Amino acid sequence: MPSPLFAIPLNMGTGTWIVTIIAGLSFVVMFGLASAGGDYQGLINTTLENDALAREKRKDKK
Numbered sequence: 001m002p003s004p005l006f007a008i009p010l011n012m013g014t015g016t017w018i019v020t021i022i023a024g025l026s027f028v029v030m031f032g033l034a035s036a037g038g039d040y041q042g043l044i045n046t047t048l049e050n051d052a053l054a055r056e057k058r059k060d061k062k
């Protein structure tokens with residue numbers, strides 16, 4: 001039984017396939033590096049603190 005994933009011909013040449021594969025692998029590698037080195041909790045805390053400060057400044061101006 002054929003897979004529906006390959007039901008539409010992409011008409012891509014060899015060069016296009018190579019570029020697509022390299023771009024896909026590069027994305028996965030960069031995403032992995034960013035996830036491993038990312039400080040998401042720190043980013044969230046900083047964003048919330050900056051938001052609270054901005055709200056206080058706006059409240060004081062009124």
